Amino acid sequence: MTNSVAERRREEVVAAGGGEHVRHRRVFSPLSDIYESKDKLIVLADIPGVDESSIDITLEKNILTIQAFTIPQERAGLRLVYSECPEGNYRRVFMLSEEVEREGIEATVKNGVIKLILPKSPRALARKISVKAE
Amino acid sequence: MFFQNLASPDSSLARVNLLQERLNRLINDKQETNSTEFPPVNIWASEKNIVITAEVPGIDPADIDLQICNQVLTLKTKRLANEQIDDHAVLRRERGHGEFARSIELPYAVDSENVGASVSKGMLTVELSRAAVDLPKKITVQAS
Numbered sequence: 001m002t003n004s005v006a007e008r009r010r011e012e013v014v015a016a017g018g019g020e021h022v023r024h025r026r027v028f029s030p031l032s033d034i035y036e037s038k039d040k041l042i043v044l045a046d047i048p049g050v051d052e053s054s055i056d057i058t059l060e061k062n063i064l065t066i067q068a069f070t071i072p073q074e075r076a077g078l079r080l081v082y083s084e085c086p087e088g089n090y091r092r093v094f095m096l097s098e099e100v101e102r103e104g105i106e107a108t109v110k111n112g113v114i115k116l117i118l119p120k121s122p123r124a125l126a127r128k129i130s131v132k133a134e
Numbered sequence: 135m136f137f138q139n140l141a142s143p144d145s146s147l148a149r150v151n152l153l154q155e156r157l158n159r160l161i162n163d164k165q166e167t168n169s170t171e172f173p174p175v176n177i178w179a180s181e182k183n184i185v186i187t188a189e190v191p192g193i194d195p196a197d198i199d200l201q202i203c204n205q206v207l208t209l210k211t212k213r214l215a216n217e218q219i220d221d222h223a224v225l226r227r228e229r230g231h232g233e234f235a236r237s238i239e240l241p242y243a244v245d246s247e248n249v250g251a252s253v254s255k256g257m258l259t260v261e262l263s264r265a266a267v268d269l270p271k272k273i274t275v276q277a278s
Contacts, residue, residue, distance in 0.1 A: 034226040042222070046191040046229055048256035075178045078185055084174035085189050112191035112256015 010046070013091060026088030030066070030114075034094075041100070041118040047090050048112035055114065057107055062096045066114065099124035172234045173211065173258070182269070184240060184262040191256035192229070198258060202246045207260070210235040243268040 013029045032045040043064070047055070050068040058065045068090040096118070104119040173193075178185040190198065192213055199210040215231040243265040250261035 031228040031230075032226060033224070033229050035222040036225050037222040041225075044192075044229065046189075046256070048189040048191040050255060075185055078178040078180050078183060080176065081179045082175070082177040084171070085176055085187075109255075111193060111195075111253075112189075 012088070025072075026086060027091050028088050029092050030068070030090045032092060032094075039120055041096070041116075041120070043094070043114070043116040043118065045090075045092060045114045045116075046112065047109075047114055048085075050090070050109075050112065052109045055107075055109065057114075057116065059096075059100065059102060059105065062100075064094045064096055064116075064118075065091070066093075066116075067091045068114070171236050172230055173209070173236075175236075175238065177238070179241065182264045184244065184264075186238065186260045186262070188258040188260075189256065190253065190258045193253075193256070195253040198251075198253065200249075200251055200260065202244065202249065202262075205240045205243055207238045207240060207262075208235065209238070209258075 010028045010031050013027050030045040030047050032043060034044075035042040043066075045066055047068040049070050051071075054069040054071075056065075056067040056069075070087055070089060072087060099121045101119045101121040104117075106117040108115050173188040173190050175186055175188045178187075186207065188209065190211060193211055197212050201208045201210075210233070212233040213229075213231045240262070244262040245265045248263055250259075252259050
């Protein structure tokens with residue numbers, strides 16, 4: 001069957017600099033897309049199974065951190081016989097090159113995908129000098 | 135798949151891979167595999183019930199097609215290639231897109247009239263129960 005780009009799997013990451021979790025939970029790096037248009041950056045990240053209240057997004061200087069926490073699932077009377085998507089939390093850190101307007105950041109979640117809209121700051125836009133051909 | 139008979143794959147390579155996978159699972163005492171099939175699934179089972187969960191982030195529930203035929207559950211779905219953003223450059227693309235299909239062999243016949251399927255926060259959950267005709271029946275022996 002056709003599956004064009006599905007070869008990538010999310011990878012397990014070791015929490016760096018963020019301390020250890022009190023409960024042992026695995027941490028995965030969510031698969032992400034990043035798009036850039038003239039005035040904004042758009043980040044999409046797959047975080048299936050996460051409630052919107054368990055998502056933590058921070059921007060410190062130009063370091064964007066996305067964290068999402070899942071709830072461990074117990075299924076009474078059933079045994080996990082096969083697993084391709086082990087449970088765990090999500091964490092991914094991006095370093096942004098463009099200056100971002102902090103006030104205008106929007107984050108939404110739909111069907112297990114985070115969509116982050118990061119507008120570029122007017123200063124970053126103003127710095128661009130257009131070159132015209134003579 | 136988990137329930138597959140060792141002898142069923144056609145090519146010897148598939149057989150070696152399956153054996154490798156089973157050995158890994160045995161040694162690690164975990165049921166995990168590194169399959170790259172989409173969507174990835176977890177299977178929970180008991181003698182009477184099966185629960186299958188699949189990660190389907192970004193997929194509209196209306197685009198999920200589930201079928202059960204002869205103890206095989208087939209899941210077909212599609213994910214759109216792109217966000218509708220005008221005049222954009224792609225800086226990074228890791229999320230898969232396209233049409234996907236996969237089949238899961240079930241360990242016993244299930245009651246196809248009584249299947250629960252729901253999608254919540256990008257997770258598909260399918261609940262199946264064993265068909266009544268397939269349940270083991272105890273036969274009492276009478277002394278004559």
